[in-house]
Amino acid sequence: MASAGIVNIRRDVDDKFYRYRMPLLLTKIEGKGNGIKTVVPNMADVARALSRPPTYPTKFFGCELGAQTSSDDKNERYIVNGAHDASRLRELLDVFIDKFVLCRSCKNPETDLVILKSGRNEDIVRDCKACGERTDVDMKHKLVTFILKNPPKNPKKSKKGGAKGEVNGNGGGVHATAPFVPGDEHGGGSGGDSDDELTKKIKAEAAELTTETKLAAQDWSADTSPEAVKARVKALESQVGGLSLAPAGGLGDDEGSDDDINSPYAQFGRWVEENKGETGVGAVQIYQKAQEFGVEKKHKTVLVLVQALFTEDVVQEINVYKALLAKMVTSEKHQKALLGGIERLVGLTHPELIPSVPKILMALYQIDVLEEEVVTQWGTHVSKKYVDKETSKKVRKASEPFLKWLEDADDDESE
Known part of the structure; x- marks a missing residue:
């Protein structure tokens, strides 16, 4: 829904x-x-x-x-x-x-505004990443003058860079939130025709993660030395393998017996922690690894994935991996595990992110992996299932602006 x-x-x-x-x-x-x-x-x-x-x-x-x-x-x-x-x-x-916004050729919103300069003349076109067409805008509209005076900011450039004489942009930072999947300009197929649509999206996004893209150019980790990686893996093991140390005794279901450090979940978490950000390792590879461990459909996998995959840049990373999350979060139980992973991420690993909880929830809500009823129920009931009671209170207290926004949005729609 x-x-x-x-x-x-x-x-x-x-x-x-x-x-x-x-x-x-x-x-x-x-x-x-x-x-x-x-x-x-x-x-x-x-x-x-x-x-x-x-x-x-x-x-x-x-x-x-x-x-x-x-x-x-x-x-x-x-x-x-x-x-x-x-x-x-x-x-x-x-x-x-x-x-x-919409491409005039294919009516797809996956476009950037590009300002073409030729001498003293300037034209604005919509550069479509879906079909590759460039279609012009109505240059007589009053907004055109404003756009030319306030051109879009340059997005993070790839190693190839932009074409000469073009001003290309998407408003800055949008690559992390816009629900777009890049075309095949970086090469590579999308796999067999039997794949479902979400799997195709995962593969398409994974194809973008090459050394010549803005995503690969990002600083995925402050320190990638072997010592730092081992330290983070050890911390992850204490989280993944020690879920039962939470006051409520872990997950409280039939998967609770898999909390040791050699369980498929712990091994999957260590693999994600060690390999995320590596060239060629993206959404599709992560999903395939979950399949290898036989845990791709388990809700506990979502809990582990959140803690292993996301960093202090979680809001941007949610949108980078939105297709992967959509593939793995398939029920209310998965949504609750997702929220549990966020609790542990911001409450235990990155407490400095607690003020950003509303933005994190908004990012998850906007990619349709969180339903209003689930997040509202979570936000109004303190739980010791994943973190201690005081941490749970802090995280939920921080979520209040988002819950208020949900309530106001409902009131606006009913009016």
Whole structure:
């Protein structure tokens, strides 16, 4: 079932399995009289899903409505002067998506805006990663002037770099959150035709992890020396092999007998910890390794995977491995194990991440591996199943802004 508050980027597509999703645009009216204004509280999240800077759709609303707009990127506050209801702005967002996001050839939202410079002339095209076509935008629209004055920021470049004379961007940092799968520009097939769609997505994402991509260029670990790796593996063993040390006595089910350090789960966790970030090791290889250990369908595997795979950059990493998570999180029990892994990750391994719990939950929610009912129930009931009671309280306390957002989103939809 689709999570509440998430819609297809193309709202004319009714397919609930349509892979390009975005948060439902929300609005809030503030002020009175001449000072009345419409705030879009989740504009930044919507824009990330579209791979566009949030200032673009905000300014587009102003152009279409003949209203002044203001943008505060630092505080993620985007305002359109005047009172405008959510349905009207959602209709305008559909127009923005059609004009400045969707490829005109294949109607796929997997595009970057590219500014082509030729002498004094500048043109904006949509560069589609799905079909390879470049289609122009309406250069007569008022937003074009704003885009040319405020070009998209350059994404992290590959070793090959961009073509000369182009300004290419996606609003900065979007590669981590936009629900896009790259094309085959780096070579390599996607496997047999018998694979299901999620497996194909895993393989497609794994194909991107070459030495010539932005993902491979990232600093996956602060210290990759043999001593540091051994230290992290030892810490992981204490987590994976010592799950039963949690006050509630481990998982409390028929898998609880596999908590020793030689269990398939512990071996899988050590392999992920030692090999993540290596060239050629990506989502598909991790899933295949889980299959080798015979634990790819077990919910406890999700608990181990979260602790072994994610680091302090967990919000970005969630989106890098979104297809892998979608493949492995298949039930409510898996979702609870996922949340348990997050508890241990932020409560025990990276306590500095506790303030980031709302962002982590939002990232998981937006890729549809967490359902509203599950995360709400988890957030309102302290548990000693995976961590001690005090740590559990801290993590859930930190999740309150996200739970409040869920509640407000439901209220907005019901209204």
